[in-house]
Every structure is written in C-alpha cells, then in structure tokens.
Amino acid sequence: MPPSGAAAPAAAGALGPLGPLTALAIRRLRLGDQVAAAKRGTGAPVDDPERERQELAKVRRQAAGLGLDPASTARFFEDQIAASKVVQRGLLARWEADPATAPSERPSLDAIRTELDAVTRDILRELVATERVRQPSAGCAAELTEADVSGSIGDGLDALHREALRTALRSVCR
Numbered sequence: 001m002p003p004s005g006a007a008a009p010a011a012a013g014a015l016g017p018l019g020p021l022t023a024l025a026i027r028r029l030r031l032g033d034q035v036a037a038a039k040r041g042t043g044a045p046v047d048d049p050e051r052e053r054q055e056l057a058k059v060r061r062q063a064a065g066l067g068l069d070p071a072s073t074a075r076f077f078e079d080q081i082a083a084s085k086v087v088q089r090g091l092l093a094r095w096e097a098d099p100a101t102a103p104s105e106r107p108s109l110d111a112i113r114t115e116l117d118a119v120t121r122d123i124l125r126e127l128v129a130t131e132r133v134r135q136p137s138a139g140c141a142a143e144l145t146e147a148d149v150s151g152s153i154g155d156g157l158d159a160l161h162r163e164a165l166r167t168a169l170r171s172v173c174r
Ligand SMILES: O=C(O)C(=O)C[C@]1(C(=O)O)C=C[C@@H](O)C=C1
Pocket: 035, 046, 047, 048, 049, 051, 052, 055, 080, 081, 082, 084, 085, 113, 116
C-alpha cells in the first residue's frame, strides 16, 4: 500500500490518448509469439500471403463502413503484420539456437487467427476513437512516444518485441 496521501503507483500499460491503441498493438504482437509457437517445427512459413490478402481486404471493407480511410487503415494493418513477422522470425531463430527456450506446446493456428480477428476489430474501433489525435503533428509524435515508452516498460517488452512495436507504430501519426 502506498503511504496515505501519496499517489498510487502508475498502472502498468501504455499511457495517454494513444495508450489503448498501443496496448492493442502490443497485444497483437504478443499473439505473434503464439503464431511462432504454432508454426515451429511444422514447416509452415512465417509469410502467408493469402491470409494477409484476406485480412487486408476485410480491413478495407470494415474501414469504409466505419468512416476510416481504407488505404491508410490498410497501411496501419500492414505494419501490424510486419511487426508480427519481426516477432515470429526473432523467436524462431532464438528457439532454433537454444531449443531449451522453445515452448513445449503447439497452439492451434486457427484459434490464434480468431483472436487476431478480434484484436483487429478492437484496433479499428480505436483508430476511429483516435482519428483527431493521429493527425500528423508534434503533438501526435509526443503522445506516441509516451504510449510507446510506457507500454514497453509496463508490459516488460524485450529488445525483440520493442523493435516489433516500433514497426507496429510507425504510421500511427499519419
Ligand atoms: O496467420 C498467420 O499465419 C500469421 O503469421 C499472422 C500474420 C498476421 O500478423 O496477421 C502474419 C504473417 C503472415 O504472413 C500472415 C498473417
């Protein structure tokens, strides 16, 4: 318990108006850990261009329905997919170099894709909620830095996941 009258410790997680969007990007790239575990040892490649095409086509349709610009929304999701690949490649290389660190269970890729689809819907809602904040400006860049740094620390991201998060957030301030 903090001493009475002292501020409570800051909650872990990404702060500021771009905090929820950043937290969702972190949640999505953490699902990349699960995707890597599902693919490890199966011969399934990290890249699945057909799945990407389906995801991006759906995102464009959903974006239009929500009043978001389909092209920039698709670009945002291309970054999320690129971030997942950073995580997957990094972890698969790490696990190959040091098999003792590899997960012992293989999750279902279909189940993870269902979770990814749910995160996509949450991200789309958050893109709508943050449209004004995300106008390119020094203010957006500052809010993004705050969310990135606090989210990375709060979630205990390692160097690989921080690199992936930078990829995921690169087009937030359009
Ligand atoms: O679903 C997969 O197989 C994934 O690897 C996930 C994901 C994504 O982030 O959505 C990433 C890379 C693939 O090219 C396709 C999709």
